[in-house]
Amino acid sequence: MTYIPIFRKRPPPGTAPGTLRVPEDAAPSTVDVMQYDADELTERRLEPFADVAAGGRPGLMTWVDVTGLADLDLLRTLGERFNIHRLALEDVVNVHQRAKTELYDDQLFVVARMVRPDTQEAIEQVSFFLGDGCLLSIQERRGDCFEPVRDRLRAGRRTIRGSGPDYLLYALLDAIVDGYYPVLEELANELEVLDERVMTDPDESLLADIHSVKHRLLMYRRSLRPHREAIGALLRDESKLISAPVRVYFRDCYDHVVQALDMIDNYRELVGSLQDVYLSSISTRMNEVMKVLTIFAAIFIPLSFLAGLYGMNFERMPELRLAWGYPALLIVMATMAGSMLLMFRRRGWLGRRRRPAGGGR
Amino acid sequence: MTYIPIFRKRPPPGTAPGTLRVPEDAAPSTVDVMQYDADELTERRLEPFADVAAGGRPGLMTWVDVTGLADLDLLRTLGERFNIHRLALEDVVNVHQRAKTELYDDQLFVVARMVRPDTQEAIEQVSFFLGDGCLLSIQERRGDCFEPVRDRLRAGRRTIRGSGPDYLLYALLDAIVDGYYPVLEELANELEVLDERVMTDPDESLLADIHSVKHRLLMYRRSLRPHREAIGALLRDESKLISAPVRVYFRDCYDHVVQALDMIDNYRELVGSLQDVYLSSISTRMNEVMKVLTIFAAIFIPLSFLAGLYGMNFERMPELRLAWGYPALLIVMATMAGSMLLMFRRRGWLGRRRRPAGGGR
C-alpha cells in the first residue's frame, strides 16, 4: 500500500518560481474542446494543438479539457493563450497541491483532488481556470468522473447548456466531490465487517486491517478537507466570475464536502473505538490463557510433589508399609484437587462466563 | 446493530443536480393538511393529492404535512406549487442530509433529524419549507413526535393558534429536539448499570456494551450537533419569515440543543473513563492470576526437586539409610514452604487486600 503521500521530484529548493518540470510518469497530453450554447454543441480533439478559439461562432462557451502533463510546450502555449500566471502554471505541474481557490486578476484558479474512478486508492490533481466564457481543466491522466457531465452537455440538458462556464465548473467540482462518496461507502462496509470480526474472531490480521482503514481515512480526509475552504472561497468570491444563481449550487456542493468530512470524522472515531475493543479483547484472552495454565499448575504441581514424596527411596518411610497408605494418599490427592477446583470455581475462573455480546442492550 | 451510517443508493457522481430518485424502502406518500387561525381549524387528508389551497378562506395558516417519499410526482407537484428550488427538493429525497437552514429567496428551508419515537435507534430526516402563511413538512415515514403539537392545535391553545407558521415551525423543531432527551436518559441508565458492573463484575461482554453505548452516543451527537448551527441560523435570520416574538422561542430551542450536546459530551467522557477502568481491572486480575500461579510454583517446584532427589536410585546415597532422614527432610521441606509463604506475605501477595471500592471517598 502506498498511502504515505510522497512528493518526490519537486524542483530543488531555490529554483525560480514558475519553473516547469514534467512530473515523473506524466501521461501524454491530449486536448479536448467542447464549445456550446443552448442551441449548438461541437466537440473536437485537438492533436496537434491548434488554437482553441478557431472555429465556433462568438458567444459560445468553451471547455478546454487537457489530459496528461507530458507536453510542457502545450502547457506553456495554453498559459499564454489563457493568460495564466506562471505561479499557477507551476502549481498545475507540481501535482501535489492541496485543493485551493486563487484569484488572479480576471481569472479564478481552482485546484481539486479527484479520486480516480478506476482505482480508488489513487487521487489525482485537477486544475481549473475559469475565465470569461471559457473553462480550462487540466487533469493528470486519462480516466475521470466527468463523463456524466459530458453526457448532460451532449444531451442538451437545459440547465447546463443554458448556463455559463461557472455552472460547468460547479458541475465538474460536484462530480469530483461526489466521487468521494463511493469510496467512503466501501470503507463503511469494511468497518461493518471489522466490527463483526472484532466481536467474534479477533486475530492479528484484524489489526493490520484496522491500520489500513485508518490510513485510507487519513488519506481521504487530507485530500478532501481543503476543498471545504476552496469551495467556501468560491461562495464568498468577489469577482464577477460566479453568478448569483450558480452560487446556490456551490453552496450545495459545499454541503456535500462538509457531509463527507463529517462521515470521515465519524469513521475515524469508530476505528479508534474498534482498536480499543481489539486491544482489550487481547488482554482478556491472555487472561483466559493464564487461568488455564494456573488451574493446571495449581492442581497438579502439589499432587506431583506428593507423588514424588512417596517415590523417595528412604529406608524408613513408615507410611509406605501401611496397607491403606496408597488408597489413603489417593483420597488425600482427590480431596486436594477437589478443593482447588472449588476455590477456582468460587473465584469464577471456571467456565467462560460470557454473556452474549450486546446482552446489556 | 447498524450504527454505521450508510448512504447507499445516492445518485452516481456527476448526476445533474436536482435529479430525484426514490430512496430505497421509501414509504408510500400521504398528505395531511391543517388550516387554522385563532377561530377555525380544518383537517383533511388529501388522497389523491388535490390542490392544497382549495377550500379554506384566505388568511388561514396552512400546514401541509407530507409523509413518505415514494410518490415522486407528488413531490414534484408540491415543488411547483410551493416554488421549491430543485436543489432543496433533491435534499428532501436524499435522506442523509445534516440538519441545516438555507434561505431560498422568499423561503426558509430547514432540515432536521428526528429520533423515531417507535424505535429509538433509527433517525429519520424531516424537511421544512417555511413560506408566507404556510409551512410544508416532509417526513420519511409514518410515526413522528408531532402528535402533541397537533393536539395543541386542535385544542385551540391560544399561543399556537394565534401565531403564524414560524411558531408552528418552532413547535415542531422543539418537539424534534426534545425527542433526543428520552434516548439520552436511556443511555444514562445504561451508563449507571455499566458503572456498577465495571466495579463489581467486569467481564468481556462489558466491553461490547461500552462499545455499543459509545457508538450510539456518536450517532446521536453526529445527528444532533448540526441542529445547533441550523437553529442558530434561524435566530440570526435576516428574512422577515421569523417574527421577533417567536425568536425568543427559537432561542429556548437552541438552549435545549446545547444542553443535550453538553450531556452527550459528558457521557462520552464517562464512557471513556469506564473503559479505562475496565482495561486496568483486566490487568489487575491478570496480576492476581499470575500471583496464584507463581506462589504455587515457587513453593512446590523446589519441594518436588528435593523429593525427586531422594527418589534417585544411586547405590550410595548415605542419607537414605539414616533413620531420621525422612522426618528431617520433611522438616526441611516444611521450613522451605513456610519461609516462601512468609516472603510472599511480606510482598503482599497473599490475601487480596482489596479495600472496598470507593472506600477512599
Add this chain to the structure above:
Amino acid sequence: MTYIPIFRKRPPPGTAPGTLRVPEDAAPSTVDVMQYDADELTERRLEPFADVAAGGRPGLMTWVDVTGLADLDLLRTLGERFNIHRLALEDVVNVHQRAKTELYDDQLFVVARMVRPDTQEAIEQVSFFLGDGCLLSIQERRGDCFEPVRDRLRAGRRTIRGSGPDYLLYALLDAIVDGYYPVLEELANELEVLDERVMTDPDESLLADIHSVKHRLLMYRRSLRPHREAIGALLRDESKLISAPVRVYFRDCYDHVVQALDMIDNYRELVGSLQDVYLSSISTRMNEVMKVLTIFAAIFIPLSFLAGLYGMNFERMPELRLAWGYPALLIVMATMAGSMLLMFRRRGWLGRRRRPAGGGR
C-alpha cells in the same frame, strides 16, 4: 454515587412551551422578602404569599427570595407580578438548566448552579430575575450559601446597602462561584493522597478512587463552565440594568470563574497522569511476579529433570553404581543452579533495583 446527571421527569416532547410541572421531590415553597436602602431594612417571610410590594415605602430595593418549587400557584403569581416570560418560568421549574443569562425586554434572567453547602455532591439551580429596583431569586430547596450576604445587608454595610439590585445580584453570584472553591480544595486534598498512594501502595481500590475524582471534576466543570459565558454576558450587557461601577465587580466574579475552571483543568490532567502511573505500575508489578516465577522455574525444572533421570528404573544405568555418582551429580546441580543465578543477576532480574521514587530529582 449518582454523579451521572439525570434529567428525568421532563415534560414529554411536544409539550407546549411554558407548561409548568412540579419537579419530583420539590421542596415546599416559602418566600422571604428583604427591602432596604442605605437607611432602612425590613425582613419578612410571606406565608401565605401576599403582594410583595405591600409595605415599604417607595425607593426601597426589594429582594424576593423564593425557596422550594412545590407551589406552582405561587410561581405563577410571581410570574405575573414580575412580568416574567413563560419560557423563563419554565426554565425555573425545569431544574437542569445550564447557567445562562438572557435578556427579556426590561428584565435580566440569570440561571446559576450552586454547590449545596450541606452536601457538596449535590448541585442545585438558582434563578435570578433582575428588574428595576428589585431582584427575585428562586432556589430549589432550603440551605444556601447566601447567609453571609444577608448578614452584610443586615449589618448595614455601606457598599451593599447603598447599591442597587445589580450589586446584590453580583454578591449572590459571587457567593455561588466562591462556593466551588471549598469542594475543589477537597478534591486537591484527595489528589495529594492519591498521588502518595500511587507511588507507595497501588492497589485496585486506587483506580476506583481515581475514577471517582475524575467524575466529580467532570461534574463540577460541567456545572461551572457555563457560568463563564453567563457572567461574560452580564459584563457586556447592553441593558441599563447593570451600572458601570458594578461591572467592575462582575469582572472580578468572572475572574473567579476562570480561575476555578483553570484549576479543574489542571486537576483533570493530574488525574490522567496518575492513572497512567497506576497502570504502568501494574505492568511493572506483573513483570516482577513473572520474574520470580521464571527464576524458580528456570532453576528447579532442569534440576528436577536430572533427579528424575536418575530415578529411572533401567537395569543398566552405570552411573548409579559409581561411588562418586551421587556427590558428582550434586555438584553438577549446584553448578547449574549457580550459573542460572549468575545469568539472572546479569540480566538484572535479581534484586528489585528500585531507586527511591523521585530520586531523579
Add this chain to the structure above:
Amino acid sequence: MTYIPIFRKRPPPGTAPGTLRVPEDAAPSTVDVMQYDADELTERRLEPFADVAAGGRPGLMTWVDVTGLADLDLLRTLGERFNIHRLALEDVVNVHQRAKTELYDDQLFVVARMVRPDTQEAIEQVSFFLGDGCLLSIQERRGDCFEPVRDRLRAGRRTIRGSGPDYLLYALLDAIVDGYYPVLEELANELEVLDERVMTDPDESLLADIHSVKHRLLMYRRSLRPHREAIGALLRDESKLISAPVRVYFRDCYDHVVQALDMIDNYRELVGSLQDVYLSSISTRMNEVMKVLTIFAAIFIPLSFLAGLYGMNFERMPELRLAWGYPALLIVMATMAGSMLLMFRRRGWLGRRRRPAGGGR
C-alpha cells in the same frame, strides 16, 4: 512534592469583596522606594512607612517596591495613597491570582507570577500598579529577580533612566518572564537524561521521574500561560499609560512568553512520547521474561515426564530390561530438546535480536 496548587485560607464564600486577610505565612512587610530621572536617583527604605512622595523634587519617577503582605495597615494606606480599587487590593492579598491586566480608571493593574530564583519550585505573585509617573510593585516575600533591573537604574543606563514608569514595568515583567527560561532549561536537561535512561535502563523509578517532570511542566504552563493574555492586553492598551516607543518592548516581552510556552508544549509532547516508550519497553521486557520461562518449561517438562515414566515401578516394563534402553532414551531426550530449541530459534525466540537503538537512522 507539593505541585498540586492549593488555595486554602481563601475568605469564605459570601464574604464582602475587598475584605483583606493576611495570607498564611505572610512575610513581614518592607517598603523600598527609588526615585529617579535621567540625572538623579535616590533610594530609601521606608520603615515605618512614611509618605512616599515626601522627599524628591517633582518630575521624578517613583518606584515603590513593597515586599511581604503581613502588614495590612500598610497595604490599606498604600491603597488610599495610590487610589487603588479595593477589588484590586483584595487580589494583591489573595496570592493565587492568574496573571492578568486590568484597567481601573487612570491606573493599570498587572498581576504576574514569578519563579522564585532561590527555589525554582515555588512561584510567587507580583502585583503592579502603573499610574502617572509612578509604579507600585508588591511582592509576596523577599528574594526576586529584579536585582539586575535595580543595577541598571543605579548604573544610570540611559534607556531605563530616561524612560517613564511604563518602561520600568516592562523591564520588571521581562525579568519575570525571562526567569522561566532557566527552569525550563533545567527541565530540558532532565528530559535528556530521561531519554537516555528510557532507552538503556528503564526501571520503575523512571516513571516517577517522568511523572514529576510532567507535573512541573503543567505547573509552569499554568502559571505562565495567562501572561500571554496579560501582556497582550498591555500591547493593545487604550489608556495613555503605555507610550508608543515602549510598546515595541512589550511586543518583545510577549514574544518571549510565546516562545517559552512553545517550549513547554514541546516538552510535554516529548514527555508523553517518553512515557509511551517506557510502557512499551515494559511490555517488551515481560515478553522476554515469558519467553525464557516458556523455553525452559517447553524443553524440560516433556523430558521430566519421560524420566518420570521410566521411574515407575510397574513390574512389567520391558524397556527397563533392555541393555540399550537407557542410552536410547538419552538419545531420544536429546533429540527432543534439540528439536525444541530449533523450533524456538525459528520463531526467533532465542537471542535477544536487538538491533542497536536508533539503528534505523
Add this chain to the structure above:
Amino acid sequence: MTYIPIFRKRPPPGTAPGTLRVPEDAAPSTVDVMQYDADELTERRLEPFADVAAGGRPGLMTWVDVTGLADLDLLRTLGERFNIHRLALEDVVNVHQRAKTELYDDQLFVVARMVRPDTQEAIEQVSFFLGDGCLLSIQERRGDCFEPVRDRLRAGRRTIRGSGPDYLLYALLDAIVDGYYPVLEELANELEVLDERVMTDPDESLLADIHSVKHRLLMYRRSLRPHREAIGALLRDESKLISAPVRVYFRDCYDHVVQALDMIDNYRELVGSLQDVYLSSISTRMNEVMKVLTIFAAIFIPLSFLAGLYGMNFERMPELRLAWGYPALLIVMATMAGSMLLMFRRRGWLGRRRRPAGGGR
C-alpha cells in the same frame, strides 16, 4: 541525538534589552554584497567591513548577506548603518527565535529558520531586514540554500533582476521553506520502512526508531509552524515595502508552508498509528508465547503426575503388579494428551491462524 531544543547561554534574566552577546560556537563573520539592477550586477566580499554603500551607482538594489555572528562590532556597525532597532539586533544574536515578522518604522524585520542543507538535523536562524532598496540577511554560519537564488541573480534572470528587494526576500524565504521538503521526504521514506517492519518484524529497536521519527517531526513542526504566521503577516503587510505583484509570490510561499505543515500533521498521525500497531503486536506475541507455555504445561504436568504416582514406593499398589498395567497407563496417558490437544484445537490455540496481512482488503 540532540532533538531536545536547548536554549542555553541566554543572557541572564533582567539583563537590559538590546544587550548583545556572542552566542557559543559563533562562526566568524563575513559580509558579501551583491548590487544589481536589470542591467548590472556587482558582487563583493567586504573584509574588513567597509561601507556598503560605497561603490555602485544610485538606484541599484543592494543585498548584504552576513554570515557568522562572532563579530559583534560588525553587527553594531550594520545596526547603525541600517538603522536597526536594538531589540531586533538582540533577536539576531539570540539564535533561538521563532519565525516572525515585525515592522519597525520603515523596516520589515523577518526571522526564519532554515534546515541546514549539509546536515538536515540542524536548523539555523536567518534574519532579514527589508528596507527601501536594500535587503540585509544575517545567517548563523556558512552553508545555506541560497546558492540557486544567487545563480538566478548572476544569470540575469529577468524577474529577479528586474524586481525590488521584496522579490529577493520572497526568493530567499521560498528557498528556506522549500528546504523543508527534502527532509520530510526522507522522513516519509523512513515511515514506509517502519510500516513494513511493524507488520513483518516488530522488535524493540522499532520503537526507538518510531520515537526518533516522532521527535524529528516535532522539531520540524515547531520550527516551521511559526513561518505560517510570519509569511501571513507579510501578505497582509500594511507598509509599502511589499509591492502588490510580489504579494502573489508570497501567497505561493504561504501555500508551501501550509502544505508542508499538513504533511507533518499527516505523518504524526501515521506515526501514532504505527506505535499502536506495534504495541498491540507485542501483546499478541505475548499471547502466543503464553499459549505455547500453557499447552506444554497442560499436557505434560498431568502426565508427569501420573508417572510420579506409579513411581511411588508403597508396598501395596496392586496396579503395579498387573501385567497390562503399564500399557494400560500408556493408553490412558495418550488419551489424556489427545483430548487436551483436541480442546486446544477447539479453542483455536493451535496453528497461528494468521490471515495474510491486509487480507481484509
